Amino acid sequence: KQEVTQIPAALSVPEGENLVLNCSFTDSAIYNLQWFRQDPGKGLTSLLLIQSSQREQTSGRLNASLDKSSGRSTLYIAASQPGDSATYLCALISSGSARQLTFGSGTQLTVLP
Amino acid sequence: DAGVIQSPRHEVTEMGQEVTLRCKPISGHNSLFWYRQTMMRGLELLIYFNNNVPIDDSGMPEDRFSAKMPNASFSTLKIQPSEPRDSAVYFCASSRDGFYNEQFFGPGTRLTVL
Numbered sequence: 172k173q174e175v176t177q178i179p180a181a182l183s184v185p186e187g188e189n190l191v192l193n194c195s196f197t198d199s200a201i202y203n204l205q206w207f208r209q210d211p212g213k214g215l216t217s218l219l220l221i222q223s224s225q226r227e228q229t230s231g232r233l234n235a236s237l238d239k240s241s242g243r244s245t246l247y248i249a250a251s252q253p254g255d256s257a258t259y260l261c262a263l264i265s266s267g268s269a270r271q272l273t274f275g276s277g278t279q280l281t282v283l284p
Numbered sequence: 285d286a287g288v289i290q291s292p293r294h295e296v297t298e299m300g301q302e303v304t305l306r307c308k309p310i311s312g313h314n315s316l317f318w319y320r321q322t323m324m325r326g327l328e329l330l331i332y333f334n335n336n337v338p339i340d341d342s343g344m345p346e347d348r349f350s351a352k353m354p355n356a357s358f359s360t361l362k363i364q365p366s367e368p369r370d371s372a373v374y375f376c377a378s379s380r381d382g383f384y385n386e387q388f389f390g391p392g393t394r395l396t397v398l
Contacts (some may be wrong), residue, residue, distance in 0.1 A: 214288075214375055214389035222384075260327070264383040269329060270340070272383065274327040 173198045173265055177275035185253055185283050192246040192278050194261035199239040202264040206235050206246050208257040209277070215260065218246070223266060251282045288390035290376050294337050302364040307379030317370045317387060318351055319375040320347055327375075333359065334382055336371045366397045 174197045184190050194204070203222045207215040219228045219235040221244070234247040244261055258277040265271040268284040289308040297303055309316045317332040331341040333353045341351070348367070353359040363370055373394050377387040 192337075205386065214391045215377075215387075217386045217388060220386045260334050262327075271327045276326050 173201075173263060173271060173273045175261060175263055175273045176277040177259075177261060177278050179278060180276065181279040181281070183281040183283060186253060188217050188251050188253060188282075189247070189249050189250055190280075192248070192259050192280070194244040194275055196242050196244075196263055196273075198265065199242055200266045201239065202266040202270065204235075204237055204264070205262045206233075206244075207260045207262065208215075209260060210257045218259075230256070248280075253282045253284045255282050256280055287291075288376055288388055290374075290390035290393050292393060293391065294394045294396075296345075296364055296398065298398050299367055300365045302362065303366045303370075303395060303397075304362050305374050305376075305395070307359045307361070307362040307376030307390060309359070309376070310343075310388055311357070313378035313380055313388075314356075315382045316353060316359050317377040317379075318359070319370055319377065319389075320372045321375060321392070322372045330361070332382075339382075354396045363395075368397045371395055 174176055174282045176195045208216040209215050221228050221237045232249040257282045258279045260277040262274045291306045315334050318330040319327055321327045331345045331351045332339055336353045349363055353363045373392045375389050375392045377389045379385045379387045
């Protein structure tokens with residue numbers, strides 16, 4: 172069974188700092204991986220989707236990487252801003268005949284002005 | 285596009301009552317997903333539809349839960365009878381084509397069962 176871990180559970184950084192959020196998984200047979208952000212009391216906003224055949228995706232100040240061999244994905248946020256404060260979740264889709272979706276528990280990020 | 289629309293945004297009901305949650309996916313999206321989020325269990329996929337057909341309902345917790353998608357622009361998640369442990373935020377999401385494409389989430393329905 173796929174297990175997805177996001178460490179740390181919470182992170183606080185000063186504005187302007189570059190940071191990396193981690194997502195670890197136990198089964199490398201994945202179909203794709205998606206990073207989301209969730210603001211308090213709101214739904215999830217899709218940030219980046221990485222297909223199994225890809226190594227990374229970039230959107231603005233965000234860069235997500237995927238290393239299946241080590242069971243890791245990272246979300247890099249450059250020049251962090253207070254508006255980046257949210258909970259960041261990764262979600263994996265397994266590549267078996269029956270697609271299984273597994274979410275990590277998230278990292279709560281606070282960017283201090 | 286208005287994005288995924290869910291109603292109601294908040295629902296408070298008493299144990300034993302029937303609850304119906306509604307979702308309108310993004311126009312042109314062929315896949316629709318229902319999720320539940322709680323502090324204890326995080327985000328869980330309950331069921332998803334492709335072209336209005338339920339593909340995987342293995343996440344539906346009990347027979348008290350049922351979901352329908354009568355057409356491409358509407359889906360319901362029903363709980364009958366509701367129980368306090370069903371209290372959670374229920375999200376609907378849609379995508380162009382199953383899990384291959386990005387999923388776009390609605391704002392959620394916060395359900396409280398007293």
